[in-house]
Each structure stands twice: as structure tokens, then as C-alpha cells.
Amino acid sequence: MKLERLISMIYKLLNNEVVSASMLAEEFQVSPRTIYRDIDVICAAGFPVVSYQGMNGGYGMMDGYKMDKSLLGSYDVHSLITVLRSLSTVFEDERAQGTIERLQTVGSEQQSPTLAVDLETHRTDHYALRELRSGITNHIVVHFDYVNNQNERTTRELEPVTLYFKYRNWYVYGFCRTRQDYREFRLSRMMNLSLTQESFLPHNEVPRETSLQNEEWQNQISDVVFRVAPEALAEALDHFHQAEKQFNEDGSMTMRISVYQPLQARWLRSFLLSLGSGVEVMKPRELRGILKEQLQQAILLYEEV
Template identity: 70%
Template structure:
């Protein structure tokens, strides 16, 4: 613990002009006398710590002293700091902030913010990400209620292994005790999260998420062809930018989207319906019928208006 504190103090002094003993003592939850002893140890180790007197006095590193920057290039440091800042904000992780401070000591004198990363957390319960990360680190079983793709609500107990951020959503992957298998859950559908306090040991074999079943999945893809009007181009590109597309003289666009079992892909129906009259399904024909039925059902609550 003392060694970790000493290293943290060194990096803080490298990143700030002056830090008072009181500030350091409060941050590390030790007495000022302990900080004085730590500073003596740091000086004895060869670091040029300077003491400043007065009301705004404290400790700092000698002007011009910097750590070796040969480990990482400027581009690497900037990218790492940007990503870590996003993670630090999401998880409110003090350790991540400490890593940022260490990286800043080998970064450029004046860091130019050329990259920004926003890890959206609006689709999750408040504090869910931090609690789940705590459970993963401590190997703690978690319980929650879950709404699956068929809109069925079930109570789940899982042994969490890792968090994913993909497709603009957060996911938790782990061993589901309810289903006796490894599963992935979208955090936006998760409610009433509880850390049980029960710890678990990892199973002997953790299956890879990408297995031979991926080939079967890809073999069952079917093309969905839609025609998008000029008024819905931006929305369609937001959803299917990488899909095959063809623009027409009237300003419209045709998109070809490979989808696994589109006749049961409710997520696809929701996206297509969100385009309103701005998009029309051309193929497959059964999907046209499904979208028509969905539109008719959506109108039923408003028949009396």
C-alpha cells in the first residue's frame, strides 16, 4: 500500500505545479505527517521534489524534469488518455484516473484533444455498470429481472464475466444459472439488479463466444431490400451505413441488408417502422405483409381519435 501511494504521489507531482501536504493527505486518507515522510522517501530515491513556502505552498517537481517518453508515442498516449477518460467517467473509477495521470507525464507538453469518445449509458439503470463491474472483479453472483426478445420477463442469476459495449448498447456476458449455460444480456432490458454477496469460481471451460455456430448463422442470412425516400436517407444511413446501397436520380436509395431470419427479427421491424412513410420493404414479400400488419396494429389504439 505504501509503495503504491508513493508512486501515485510521484505522478501527481509530475502533473501539477504545486500540491499541498493537506491535499495529498486528504486524497490518500493518511496524516500530513505521513505525507512528509513520503516526500522524504521520494527525495531520497532521486526525484527532484521542490518545497514551496507560503499560503499557497506545497510540493512540486523541479522545473524541466520529465519522465522518459520513449515508451509510447504521442499518438498512443493521446488515444489511451481519451479512452481511459471515457471509462473513468462511466465507472467513476479512481484507479483509472491514476493511470491517466501517469500517462500524462509521458505525453506532450500541451495535449491537443483530437479525439472524443462517449460511451452512452442512458440505456442502463443508474449505477448498473459500476455495480456489475464490481461483481465481475469480485466474482460475485448477481440477480436481476430480464425482458427477452419475446417480451417475456424472467428472473435470472448469473456469474458475470465481462462487459461489452457494441451496437451502441452495453451487454453483460456470463454463466446463467437459470438456463445452465453461458448467455449475453443487454443492460437496457435489465431491472432490479442485486449483488447477492455470494462468490463463485470460474467454470473449468469458458466457451468462446465465436464458435462454429457462427457459420450456421451466416448461412441463414437473407437479403432484405428496402427503398428509402429522400426524407429518410439520414435515418437509414445511421442504421445501415455499411450495407450495399444504390442512389437514384429522384434522390431515393435502395439498400440490401443481410439479416438472420428477417421474418422473426423484431429488432428489424422496429427500425423499419421507425422510418414511417420514408421507407418501403421490397423484398422478401412475406416481410412486407408483416410490416403492413404491424402498422395496422399500431393504429388500433387510435381508432377512436
């Protein structure tokens, strides 16, 4: 029981700037005198506990101790280094590189890497990512041209809040001054990005990313079923790895995915058409008709060939 209390006290001290003896005594149901003796034991074990005097005084760990070897195992250290290296390459972040160097002193140099992270970021995107990161950190408005889902080109001014990587693409989320609302923008559709000379106040309360996860949205989800030929399996699996899958006797695969408004989903049509004769849509039949019409229009472009 005493050992468990001591371990719990150590983590309590690590996760809080200052903890009073009376608070520790109340939490662990012991007397303040017992807490004082426990603090002596923790100090004797080599943990740098600092005593703070005054009305709001108590105990805490010495600054900078949280990265000690006793708290991070080699697995944790090497995983952190791998992720930080990938990010520092994209953003050319000197602070991240400094953190990597400090972490390397904690981990075992002899351990072979067991994890690799590739953010699949094109070098041409590095500049935009660094500009957006600078805008977020320094609260500077960014200016750019954008092509939306309807293929409309607009000019935007954005107060960037956060960057994130999902579905193999980078996105920025922030307050769009053009639309006077919070919006998400995909990096690959942003052009002529630049930092302005105008700053903005930090966004203390940022609404969550707007989502269509409601009853109306759910009612507009439909299943799309298609058969993938053997020669197109790898590409289809890469794109629809979460689909329901069933192999057929001829080596083809039947896939089923749920799509929001599949007849209006241009991304879906584009990908299915990119597979050519390697895929055949079975359901819905209306989607078959749309794909047939687009193929016929494409053929008209090459009539003279």
C-alpha cells in the same frame, strides 16, 4: 547489426521478468561474453537493467519502467488518456484516474486532442455497470430481471465474467445459473439489478460467446431490400451504415442488407415501422405483408381519433 540486437534485447527485457544471458546468447547467435558487454551498453544508455543471481537468475528491467517516455510517444499517450477518461467517467474508477494522471506526465501537454470517445451510456446505466464491474472483480453473483427477444420476463442469477460495449450498447457475459450455461445479456433489458451475498470461484476456462456462425445459420440469411425516402436518409444511414447503397434519380436510396430470419426479426420490423412513410420494403414480399398487418393493427388502436 549490433544496434538492432541492442534494441531487440531492450524490448526482450521489458516484456519478460527475467531473461538469462544464455537464452539471449542463443537467440541472437552470439557468445555470453558479448551479451554481458551489450548489457553494459544498455545500462550506460540509461536503461535500468537489474541483475538477478541464482539458478533462475538473469536480467530484467526495473519495475515501473515500462511507462517511460522512451516507450510511448505522445500519440499513444493521448489516445490512451482519451479512452481511459471515457471509462473512468462511466465506472467512476479511481485507479483509471490515477493511471491518467501518470500518463499525463509522459505526454506533451501542449498537444491538442485529436481523438474523442463517447460511449453513449445513459447516466441511469452507470449504477448497473458499476455493480456488474464489482461483481466481475470480486466474483459476486448478481441478481436481476430480464426481458428476452421473445418479450418474456424472467429472473436470473449470473456469475458475471466480462463486460463489453458493441453496437452502441453494453453487454455482460457470464454463467447463468438459471439456465446452467453461459449467456449474454443486454444491459438495457436488465432490471432490478443487485449484488447478492454469494461469491463464486473464478472462471479459468470461459467458452467463447456462443455464436450461430455455422452452416445452418448461413442458410437462414436472406437479403432485405428497401427504398428510403430523402427525408429519412440520415436515420437509415445511421442504423444501416454497412448496407449496400445506391442513390436513385429522385434522391431516394435503395438499401440491401443481409438478415438472419428476416421475417422473425422483430428489431428490423420495429425500425422500419419507425421510419413511417420514409421507407418502403421491396423484398421479401412476405415482409411487406407483415408490416402491412402491423400497421393495420396500430390503426385500430386509434379508430376513435
